Amino acid sequence: MRMSRYFLPVLKETPSEAQIVSHRYMLRAGMIKQASAGIYSWLPLGYKVLKKIENIVHEEQARAGHLPMLMPTIQSADLWRESGRYDDYGEEMLRIKDRHDRDMLFTPTAEELITDIFRAHVGSYKDLPLTMYQIQWKFRDEVRPRFGVMRGREFYMKDGYNFDLTKEDALHAYNRHLVSYLRTYERMGLQAIPMRADSGPIGGDDTHEFLVLADTGESEVFYDSAVTDLTFGDRDIDYDDKAQCAGVMEEFTNLYARTDETHDEALFNQVPEERRKVARGIEVGQIFYFGTKYSEAMKATVQGPDGKPVPVHMGSHGIGVSRLLGAIIEASHDDKGIIWPEGVTPFHVGIVNLKQGDDEADAACESLYTALTALGLEPLYDDRDERAGGKFATMDLIGLPWRITVGPRGLKNGVVELTSRRTGESEELSPEEAVKKVAAIYGTTSEKVV
Ligand code: 5CA
Numbered sequence: 001m002r003m004s005r006y007f008l009p010v011l012k013e014t015p016s017e018a019q020i021v022s023h024r025y026m027l028r029a030g031m032i033k034q035a036s037a038g039i040y041s042w043l044p045l046g047y048k049v050l051k052k053i054e055n056i057v058h059e060e061q062a063r064a065g066h067l068p069m070l071m072p073t074i075q076s077a078d079l080w081r082e083s084g085r086y087d088d089y090g091e092e093m094l095r096i097k098d099r100h101d102r103d104m105l106f107t108p109t110a111e112e113l114i115t116d117i118f119r120a121h122v123g124s125y126k127d128l129p130l131t132m133y134q135i136q137w138k139f140r141d142e143v144r145p146r147f148g149v150m151r152g153r154e155f156y157m158k159d160g161y162n163f164d165l166t167k168e169d170a171l172h173a174y175n176r177h178l179v180s181y182l183r184t185y186e187r188m189g190l191q192a193i194p195m196r197a198d199s200g201p202i203g204g205d206d207t208h209e210f211l212v213l214a215d216t217g218e219s220e221v222f223y224d225s226a227v228t229d230l231t232f233g234d235r236d237i238d239y240d241d242k243a244q245c246a247g248v249m250e251e252f253t254n255l256y257a258r259t260d261e262t263h264d265e266a267l268f269n270q271v272p273e274e275r276r277k278v279a280r281g282i283e284v285g286q287i288f289y290f291g292t293k294y295s296e297a298m299k300a301t302v303q304g305p306d307g308k309p310v311p312v313h314m315g316s317h318g319i320g321v322s323r324l325l326g327a328i329i330e331a332s333h334d335d336k337g338i339i340w341p342e343g344v345t346p347f348h349v350g351i352v353n354l355k356q357g358d359d360e361a362d363a364a365c366e367s368l369y370t371a372l373t374a375l376g377l378e379p380l381y382d383d384r385d386e387r388a389g390g391k392f393a394t395m396d397l398i399g400l401p402w403r404i405t406v407g408p409r410g411l412k413n414g415v416v417e418l419t420s421r422r423t424g425e426s427e428e429l430s431p432e433e434a435v436k437k438v439a440a441i442y443g444t445t446s447e448k449v450v
Contacts, residue, residue, distance in 0.1 A: 001347065003382040003394075007044050009033075010394055020216045022329035023148030025338050029398045031325070038145025038153030045398060046325065048346040050156065053324050054135050056187050056343065057158050064180040064239045066131040066160055071113050073137050077103035079112040083297045088201060092140045106139035109202065111294050111316055114161045118312070119300040125165045128302065128312070131173060133160030135321060149322045150282065151218065156322035163312045165304065167291065170313035174206060174289045175245040177317040181210055181285055182232040182252065188324065189341025190331060192284050193227050194252050198261035202316060204290025209259055211281030214330040221281040223257035224271045259283075282327045289315040338399030339421050342442060347380035348372070349438050350400040352392065354407030356385045364406050364416065364431060371435045377442060379404075396421065402441065404434050 009030040017034075018024040026032050031046030042050055058068060074096065080086035086093075086105075094106040107113070114132065122130065135158045145153045162173035178194060185192035192210035199207045211221055213228075230252055238244055256271050258264065259281075268276060295301065295311035304310040320327075332339045340346065349372060353365045365381060372379045380400060382391045388407075395403050405417040405426075415428040418437060429437065 001378065001380050003380060003384050006380070008394075008398070009043065010397065018148065020147050020150070020326075020330070021333055022150065022216075022326040025329055025333060025397065025399075026148055026325065029338060032149065038142060038151070040149060040152065040154070045346050049325055049340070049344055050322060052344045052346070053188060053321055054156075054158075057135060057184055057319055057321060060180050060184040060187070061133055061158075061160065063183070064131075064176055066133050066180075068134065069132050070134050070136060071107070071110050071117075073107055073139070074104055075107050075110075075113055077105055079116055079298075080105065083112050083115075083294055085112065085201065092142065094139045094141050107136075108138055108140045109157075109316070109318070110134070110136075110159055111161065111202070111314075112298070115294045115298045115300045115314070118163055119298060122163070123303060125302045125304050125310075129162065129164045129169055129173060131160060131162040131176075133158060133317070147216070147218075148326055150326040152322065155320065158319040158321055160317040162315050162317070163300075164314070165302065165310070165312065167313050170289055170291070170315055171206070172242045172245060174287055174315050174317075175242075175249040176239050177287045177315075178208065178252065179232075179237055179239065179245050179248045181287070181317075181319065182248070183237075184319065185210065185212075185284065186232050187343045188328060189343055190284070190324075190328060191228065191231075193221075193223065193257055193281070195221060195223065195257040195259050195281075196253070196262050197259045197286065199288055199290070202286075202288050202290065203293045204288050204315070206289040206315075208253065208287055209283045210285040211259070212284055212327045212331055213279055213281050214327070215280055216330055217280035217282040219281050219283055220260040220263075221258070221279055222260070222263045222268055223277050223279070224255040225275045225277050227252075227255045227257050282323070282330060283320070284324055284327050285317075285319040287315065287317045289313075333399070336393070337397035340399045340401055342401050345401055346398070347400050348377040348442055349379050349402040349404060350395045350398075351379050351381040352388070352395060352403060352405045353381070353383060354388045354391075354405060356383060358408050360411050361406055361408050364411055368404060368406065368416070368431055368435065371431075372438065375435070375439050377438065402438055404431075404438070406431075 011028045015027045032040040096104045138157045164170040194208040197209040292311040301309040301311050355361045369381050401421045403419045417426045418434045419426040
């Protein structure tokens with residue numbers, strides 16, 4: 001992409017309505033624009049990151065064997081009356097009437113609709129286990145929408161649902177989701193710690209939230225600092241292997257880590273004092289096991305091995321896809337702007353031409369652009385006729401992790417400059433070496449799933 005052809009409405013001023021850094025930078029970098037309270041348009045740069053995050057979620061769901069599908073955002077109230085949640089959900093649910101005066105709603109989550117699909121088509125235990133998920137817009141009429149995409153009213157969420165014959169099988173699905181979520185967040189450059197939480201309107205006893213530690217987080221969290229030493233890394237996991245998934249679950253949840261909803265002072269005090277931490281966190285996902293809550297209410301049964309109908313055991317599993325943009329920025333920025341982790345960056349590398357219109361500099365930039373593109377990388381070339389300072393400020397603000405700077409002086413010596421956004425360190429390299437280095441960085445840090 002060439003900056004001269006891109007739509008990047010960068011703001012010079014800090015918008016006064018934005019209280020936290022991620023919201024400020026998303027507005028200033030021209031990623032989003034508020035349409036009304038808690039509802040945003042996703043401008044090209046923001047949309048690109050949203051899609052990158054979505055793509056990682058899809059790849060990791062595929063790895064775990066979960067099936068993608070899509071359900072409508074507008075649903076009939078009837079199913080929600082069956083489960084009893086039409087009344088329970090209260091004011092957070094956006095209720096709509098169609099022209100025939102029928103009660104409709106904008107879906108805040110989709111346990112009812114998926115259960116209805118299941119009961120219509122699945123009749124035997126032989127068709128289990130089954131896990132389907134979607135990435136779809138949700139609406140919750142939050143009392144206090146705030147912090148930009150962090151607490152929106154309309155937001156983009158991955159919601160997955162498992163159907164199993166027994167509690168034991170459903171708990172395997174729960175563990176499998178935990179494992180796949182750990183991988184998902186790490187690929188986005190995040191440490192998201194599973195913490196025992198409260199299930200709220202979804203229901204059930206077993207639930208963990210995934211929290212990214214950040215001072216601006218909305219949840220208060222209590223944890224043993226040893227949990228922050230755990231990393232999932234590039235483990236080879238067989239998602240069908242119950243013992244292996246249970247082992248990961250045990251490893252990542254046996255140390256104390258809870259949100260304020262389930263915090264237990266007596267248990268916490270058993271953690272060595274120097275490891276007891278109280279902090280804040282951003283909830284980027286949550287997994288639930290709620291057994292037969294919906295299947296009993298909605299008569300979603302299968303014929304068991306003995307021929308008798310049994311209600312299926314279920315859970316649901318969510319990732320805050322749009323919220324993740326805010327969480328990643330909260331975790332990775334400096335006073336000049338965003339610092340995207342390589343896994344989610346909107347463009348792999350920026351090219352800054354210090355002297356637009358200089359034949360040699362222009363030609364060198366063009367050939368870098370062509371070479372990077374040929375390798376499957378996406379460069380963003382700032383080809384505008386602007387001061388170098390302005391170009392650097394824009395690149396720093398939008399946070400591409402790597403920048404190649406091209407100027408007549410360097411070219412005389414046959415070099416360009418490759419700069420890391422994270423460390424600020426630069427090195428002079430020939431253009432060919434710079435391309436090779438950028439390719440190597442992405443070759444090893446971004447995983448390609450075929
Ligand atoms: N049905 C379950 C699992 S699919 C469910 O709805 N879970 S949830 O309520 O925890 O939502 C899943 C994730 O969506 C949360 O962990 C959070 O990251 C994100 N989320 C929830 N509410 C909002 C909101 N108002 N704005 C942005 N993201 C949100």
